[in-house]
Amino acid sequence: MDRSIKKRKNPKNSGPVQKQRAADYVFHAVNISVFLLFTLLCFFPFYYLFINTISNNDLVAKGSIVFVPRGVHFGNYLALGSVNSFFYAIVVTVSRTVAGTLLMVLVSSFAGYIFTQRKMWKRKFWYRFVIIPMYFSAGLIPWYTNMLSLGLTNNYFAYILPGLAVPFNIILVKTYIEAIPPDIEESARIDGAGTLTLFFRVVGPLTLPILATITIFGAVGHWNSFQDSLILMNNPKLFTLQHRLYTYLQQSTDLTAGMGQRPGSDIGKLNQTVIKYTIAMVSIIPIVLVYPFMQRYFIKGIMMGAVKG
Amino acid sequence: MESIRDGKAVAQSESAARKDKALDALYWAVRVLAVFLFVALFVADLNPARITTKINRSTSLFTSCFSRARLTMGIPRYEFLDGFEFVSSSTVALLSASCVFVAFGAAVCLLAAGASFGNNRVKNLAGWFPIGGAAAVFLGLGGIYLAYTRICSPSVPPEFLNVVSAEYVLEEVPPYFPWGFWLFFAGSALIILFSAAARILLKRDGAEKKFKFGEAHLLFLYAFPVILLTFLFSYLPLLGWRYAFFNYDVDPYGIGGALQGKFTFAWFSYLFSSGPRVSEFLLVVRNTLVMSALGIASGFLPVAFAVFFSEINNKPLKKIIQTVTTLPNFISWILIYAVALTLFSTEGLWNNILSRVAGGEHNTNWLMDGPDPWLRMLAWGIWKGVGWSAIIYLAAIAGIDQELYEAASIDGARRFKKMWYITVPSLLPTFSVLLMLAFAGMLSNGLEQYLVFSNSATIDKLNVLDLYIYNRGLGGDSSSGMIPLATVISIGKSVISVLLLFLANRVSKFLRGESII
Numbered sequence: 001m002d003r004s005i006k007k008r009k010n011p012k013n014s015g016p017v018q019k020q021r022a023a024d025y026v027f028h029a030v031n032i033s034v035f036l037l038f039t040l041l042c043f044f045p046f047y048y049l050f051i052n053t054i055s056n057n058d059l060v061a062k063g064s065i066v067f068v069p070r071g072v073h074f075g076n077y078l079a080l081g082s083v084n085s086f087f088y089a090i091v092v093t094v095s096r097t098v099a100g101t102l103l104m105v106l107v108s109s110f111a112g113y114i115f116t117q118r119k120m121w122k123r124k125f126w127y128r129f130v131i132i133p134m135y136f137s138a139g140l141i142p143w144y145t146n147m148l149s150l151g152l153t154n155n156y157f158a159y160i161l162p163g164l165a166v167p168f169n170i171i172l173v174k175t176y177i178e179a180i181p182p183d184i185e186e187s188a189r190i191d192g193a194g195t196l197t198l199f200f201r202v203v204g205p206l207t208l209p210i211l212a213t214i215t216i217f218g219a220v221g222h223w224n225s226f227q228d229s230l231i232l233m234n235n236p237k238l239f240t241l242q243h244r245l246y247t248y249l250q251q252s253t254d255l256t257a258g259m260g261q262r263p264g265s266d267i268g269k270l271n272q273t274v275i276k277y278t279i280a281m282v283s284i285i286p287i288v289l290v291y292p293f294m295q296r297y298f299i300k301g302i303m304m305g306a307v308k309g
Numbered sequence: 310m311e312s313i314r315d316g317k318a319v320a321q322s323e324s325a326a327r328k329d330k331a332l333d334a335l336y337w338a339v340r341v342l343a344v345f346l347f348v349a350l351f352v353a354d355l356n357p358a359r360i361t362t363k364i365n366r367s368t369s370l371f372t373s374c375f376s377r378a379r380l381t382m383g384i385p386r387y388e389f390l391d392g393f394e395f396v397s398s399s400t401v402a403l404l405s406a407s408c409v410f411v412a413f414g415a416a417v418c419l420l421a422a423g424a425s426f427g428n429n430r431v432k433n434l435a436g437w438f439p440i441g442g443a444a445a446v447f448l449g450l451g452g453i454y455l456a457y458t459r460i461c462s463p464s465v466p467p468e469f470l471n472v473v474s475a476e477y478v479l480e481e482v483p484p485y486f487p488w489g490f491w492l493f494f495a496g497s498a499l500i501i502l503f504s505a506a507a508r509i510l511l512k513r514d515g516a517e518k519k520f521k522f523g524e525a526h527l528l529f530l531y532a533f534p535v536i537l538l539t540f541l542f543s544y545l546p547l548l549g550w551r552y553a554f555f556n557y558d559v560d561p562y563g564i565g566g567a568l569q570g571k572f573t574f575a576w577f578s579y580l581f582s583s584g585p586r587v588s589e590f591l592l593v594v595r596n597t598l599v600m601s602a603l604g605i606a607s608g609f610l611p612v613a614f615a616v617f618f619s620e621i622n623n624k625p626l627k628k629i630i631q632t633v634t635t636l637p638n639f640i641s642w643i644l645i646y647a648v649a650l651t652l653f654s655t656e657g658l659w660n661n662i663l664s665r666v667a668g669g670e671h672n673t674n675w676l677m678d679g680p681d682p683w684l685r686m687l688a689w690g691i692w693k694g695v696g697w698s699a700i701i702y703l704a705a706i707a708g709i710d711q712e713l714y715e716a717a718s719i720d721g722a723r724r725f726k727k728m729w730y731i732t733v734p735s736l737l738p739t740f741s742v743l744l745m746l747a748f749a750g751m752l753s754n755g756l757e758q759y760l761v762f763s764n765s766a767t768i769d770k771l772n773v774l775d776l777y778i779y780n781r782g783l784g785g786d787s788s789s790g791m792i793p794l795a796t797v798i799s800i801g802k803s804v805i806s807v808l809l810l811f812l813a814n815r816v817s818k819f820l821r822g823e824s825i826i
Binding site for chain 2: 041
């Protein structure tokens with residue numbers, strides 16, 4: 001609020017201004033407290049999960065860990081090494097996140113660029129052809145039977161191939177490139193650059209902000225991927241981290257079967273529930289670490305989407 | 310003299326133009342045929358390698374290429390016939406090798422069809438390729454025919470002759486001549502014919518020294534891989550709708566089932582054929598609509614979040630609040646469920662706190678016996694999404710002209726008046742777009758949340774369409790061969806969703822003069 005305006009309105013009597021200020025303080029105090037409460041509500045569950053995984057397991061079992069970790073140790077994290085198939089889940093998820101995201105960015109951004117080229121044969125038709133699936137899908141079961149007939153069940157490529165051409169990302173890149181002054185492209189063309197050179201040397205570098213956005217969305221999508229693994233994979237070695245965790249959460253039996261027989265193992269101190277939480281924590285940590293630094297790219301993504309959305 | 314020369318030139322250019330036209334037509338024919346053959350590789354009903362009715366009707370030629378297991382899964386194996394092969398492994402090997410030839414040939418034809426967009430130099434070189442590709446297809450078809458004749462006249466090894474007769478084998482593995490065979494045959498024959506004609510018509514002494522493509526078509530070729538991917542993963546599934554019109558046999562070897570029997574509408578009436586089924590389905594529809602309605606009704610929350618959030622003046626504080634409140638949106642539902650377990654399971658924090666504060670033992674599993682499951686799901690959804698959904702409104706608020714606020718202040722408007730009369734109205738356009746989209750997505754609640762949070766105590770209220778389709782087709786019930794039923798519901802859901810989207814778009818156009826898609 002602009003104080004000078006109020007002063008002008010009440011030049012002699014400062015009473016209402018002070019009253020208004022007091023009301024302001026109350027408003028801000030209430031407003032900020034409500035937001036801080038909600039922020040705490042968003043933060044605390046993850047914090048609670050975390051302190052449970054690093055506290056003394058006996059204390060955790062007794063339920064005496066509430067706000068501060070006690071008896072800090074990292075045994076639960078070390079024990080993950082011997083959890084059945086956990087290693088495979090990590091390898092599958094990390095590799096699909098890296099490879100899937102990079103290839104997606106390459107394919108989708110290149111497509112977005114090509115669709116900006118007005119000279120393309122039947123451009124409008126093909127652009128629509130690629131975009132329509134965003135609004136219409138055949139359904140879960142037809143999708144599954146299609147993957148079946150393409151041989152993409154129990155096949156690692158099922159994680160990569162369907163996610164390469166993402167209509168939404170193609171739109172984002174196309175819109176972004178169309179906002180770049182055309183002179184840059186034209187002058188490069190006059191200098192003899194072909195379409196590919198233009199994309200990789202001239203236009204590509206100019207689109208880095210939007211590429212960062214689709215990269216980050218793609219990476220989170222791959223990291224959190226669950227449904228494709230659930231539906232397409234029978235082989236536990238191909239499960240993604242989320243799918244693995246889901247099966248762990250569903251089963252009440254011993255995750256570290258066979259661990260007890262190993263000499264020197266402190267299985268007695270490990271708590272099965274805490275092991276599950278530890279796996280969850282391992283899946284959450286990368287996102288929590290990366291998100292604050294990448295937040296502006298996320299926000300840019302939703303804004304750009306809103307423009308076109 | 311002059312005029313004669315002119316006439317000659319005109320005649321020459323006329324014949325050249327005619328020749329160009331003919332060439333163009335020939336190339337187009339080859340292109341269309343090549344695309345057609347290539348697409349046919351992925352269509353199970355056109356599989357030329359289905360030479361016995363025992364081969365899975367849902368196996369495309371493409372699948373037959375690399376998965377011998379899928380190719381032979383329908384062929385009987387009887388234990389009492391200890392090791393007897395109804396189709397000898399050499400026949401299967403021949404068949405799958407032939408499939409590879411056909412697929413390879415079709416792919417070469419497609420590449421060559423793309424190359425025919427180039428200049429004469431490219432055409433000169435690439436002109437041979439469709440002929441070679443089609444020849445490979447022919448070779449493969451020959452192999453398939455050979456395998457077919459072997460199935461027609463089975464030979465039984467002498468050690469089995471006392472238990473198995475050739476007639477018995479024929480009965481168990483009846484030969485079948487797929488019409489897809491003739492399709493591939495005709496297609497590749499035409500490709501050879503047209504390509505050869507084009508090859509003869511084309512001048513060999515092309516003036517160009519470099520390989521070059523016309524820009525328009527080159528750009529199309531660049532985009533082609535993406536078009537192909539979109540086709541394979543977004544349009545081809547539409548073929549899966551045929552599963553709704555047949556019975557489905559679950560395959561005992563876990564590789565995939567097969568269509569059985571004749572075209573039927575039985576699965577459409579199945580859904581409504583008995584009282585319990587109808588009431589179960591109605592329950593699912595009710596849950597879906599209730600959850601969507603709750604979601605739409607709580608759509609004002611992100612608006613309120615954004616309006617009040619923008620009143621905070623402290624920048625670092627704003628940044629922290631925004632970062633933390635948007636974070637849950639990027640945590641998957643599985644992980645949210647893990648978090649929910651730590652808080653609300655029998656040994657969770659909530660019971661712990663209750664015991665400490667109120668005293669006594671608290672052993673409620675709040676995930677099963679908590680308050681109304683609908684409201685709980687809604688609460689989780691809001692908790693996860695409200696901060697993120699508010700961002701779009703925050704952007705709209707940032708775009709409001711500050712002079713409006715100043716003018717309002719001069720007129721004596723207080724904080725809440727300004728919020729209500731300036732901020733909120735400027736958010737309404739965004740709000741209405743999102744409302745329309747939510748309306749269009751009414752039937753899709755998403756699978757993940759309901760899959761992880763539903764349990765025996767809550768399934769009656771949390772069984773939404775997405776979960777129902779999954780459970781019927783692929784989840785616990787998949788062994789009962791309910792794929793056709795799940796497909797029927799999938800189709801209904803897709804069709805209605807599209808209609809809703811068009812409706813929402815119409816409404817938006819009518820009310821605001823703007824389309825949302």
